[in-house]
Amino acid sequence: MSEKSTRNGWFQGSEIHCCSPTSSRSRSYRLILLGPPGVGKGTQAQLLSEKLRACHLSTGDLFRSAACQSDLSPALEAALSAMRRGELVSDELVMSMIRERQHCLHCQGGFLLDGVPRTICQAKALDELLHELDVDLDAVISYELPLEQIVDRLGGRRTCSGCKAVYHLKSNPPKAVGVCDQCGGELICRDDDRPEAITVRMKAYDAATRPLNDHYANQGRLLKISADGSPLEILQRTLDALGGIVLNRRARERV
Numbered sequence: 001m002s003e004k005s006t007r008n009g010w011f012q013g014s015e016i017h018c019c020s021p022t023s024s025r026s027r028s029y030r031l032i033l034l035g036p037p038g039v040g041k042g043t044q045a046q047l048l049s050e051k052l053r054a055c056h057l058s059t060g061d062l063f064r065s066a067a068c069q070s071d072l073s074p075a076l077e078a079a080l081s082a083m084r085r086g087e088l089v090s091d092e093l094v095m096s097m098i099r100e101r102q103h104c105l106h107c108q109g110g111f112l113l114d115g116v117p118r119t120i121c122q123a124k125a126l127d128e129l130l131h132e133l134d135v136d137l138d139a140v141i142s143y144e145l146p147l148e149q150i151v152d153r154l155g156g157r158r159t160c161s162g163c164k165a166v167y168h169l170k171s172n173p174p175k176a177v178g179v180c181d182q183c184g185g186e187l188i189c190r191d192d193d194r195p196e197a198i199t200v201r202m203k204a205y206d207a208a209t210r211p212l213n214d215h216y217a218n219q220g221r222l223l224k225i226s227a228d229g230s231p232l233e234i235l236q237r238t239l240d241a242l243g244g245i246v247l248n249r250r251a252r253e254r255v
């Protein structure tokens with residue numbers, strides 16, 4: 001199996017750096033993954049981070065790992081209760097957590113932003129931050145899938161309480177029931193995978209996040225990819241689309 005980044009810099013913030021593997025990488029990618037809850041962004045981020053050696057930066061995982069801390073700030077308490085209801089966390093808190101971790105956007109191996117931005121306000125703030133840091137986004141991938149398949153994916157999801165690896169009871173079961181293959185951690189069902197919270201999350205996606213497709217299409221960065229099929233088929237589709245971007249960029253550079 002390929003080496004993986006430890007994601008320490010992302011989870012612990014400040015200037016802590018991940019142990020990010022650097023060998024045999026021909027180029028690094030800086031990508032945003034968009035798509036409705038349960039479409040498979042986290043699963044693809046996990047596979048892409050192994051393939052591209054880019055750091056998986058998930059705001060959902062960040063908030064869920066903060067939930068394990070003993071001394072939570074009132075802002076984080078409010079964020080976690082919004083999450084349990086399926087609502088979005090405030091733009092201010094999300095962007096302040098990203099700013100605290102802006103060194104991750106300079107990660108040598110590149111990055112896969114999963115779960116952020118989620119509103120036009122966050123997208124504009126992120127555009128400004130990347131501009132300030134002189135970091136260029138390669139592409140924004142929007143995964144697409146019919147609702148009934150999404151509901152099935154969310155219903156069978158199990159997540160590692162330790163390393164956050166994602167499983168599915170039918171399509172990607174762990175080798176031993178309830179135990180993470182990668183770190184031996186306990187597999188749990190997320191609080192916001194209850195049917196009431198799923199409905200709220202889908203509405204939040206339609207109202208606040210779907211309009212981001214137009215924002216990034218206007219920048220010429222949007223790649224729409226079908227999330228139908230097995231995780232490995234979708235990974236290949238994504239890599240093929242990314243390969244096209246590199247070829248197009250090289251062709252533009254030659255002109």
Ligand code: AP5
Nearest residue numbers: 037038039040041042043059060089115153157167168231
């Ligand atoms: P977040 O953790 O980002 O959740 P999400 O966007 O709702 O997405 P999910 O993690 O539910 O799904 P996914 O697309 O990653 O699918 P997965 O790969 O797990 O955010 C959670 C909450 O945090 C938000 O609701 C909000 O409150 C807050 N938040 C986070 N960021 C925020 C922000 N920027 N602003 C405001 N609030 C924010 O796959 C799902 C299941 O399907 C798994 O079981 C998987 O094994 C299975 N599966 C995946 N691919 C396939 C396949 N191809 N075939 C069959 N099964 C598959």
